Amino acid sequence: MAASKIQALWNHPAGPKTIHFWAPTFKWGISIANVADFSKPPEKISYPQQVAVTCTGLIWSRYSTVITPKNWNLFSVNVVMAGTGIYQLARKTRHDHFSEVQEVPAKE
Numbered sequence: 312m313a314a315s316k317i318q319a320l321w322n323h324p325a326g327p328k329t330i331h332f333w334a335p336t337f338k339w340g341i342s343i344a345n346v347a348d349f350s351k352p353p354e355k356i357s358y359p360q361q362v363a364v365t366c367t368g369l370i371w372s373r374y375s376t377v378i379t380p381k382n383w384n385l386f387s388v389n390v391v392m393a394g395t396g397i398y399q400l401a402r403k404t405r406h407d408h409f410s411e412v413q414e415v416p417a418k419e
Contacts, residue, residue: 323380324380325380325381325382325384325385331382331385332384334385335382335384335385335387335388335389336384336388338388338389338392339388339391341364341392342388342391342392342395345364345392345395345396345399346395348399349395349398349399349402353402353403353405353406353407354406356399356400356402356403356406358400358403361396361399361400361403362396362400363396364392364393364395364396364399365392365393365396365397365400366396367389367392367393367396368389368390368391368392368393368394368395368396369389369393370389371385371389371392372386372389372390372393375389
């Protein structure tokens with residue numbers, strides 16, 4: 312039974328013999344890097360970068376549901392990309408607009 316599932320994956324139109332498998336697989340590196348940046352201070356987060364990550368994730372998630380054959384690897388990586396981008400944007404926005412600014416008294 313396991314052999315037939317492996318063979319079905321191998322021969323799938325979006326299987327490991329095609330670019331349709333490898334492109335989203337390597338795209339997981341962007342999502343993993345974004346998760347690693349969760350420990351980065353919010354002031355070092357880039358709005359343009361995170362907007363690009365979020366929009367890419369949203370657009371390609373939608374696209375992956377309308378293409379034939381369905382590419383669930385493409386769908387899942389882009390959902391994670393959109394999610395991590397939204398989280399990073401929320402961290403940056405919260406830091407820039409909603410955090411208390413600590414005034415340091417100037418020495419005279």
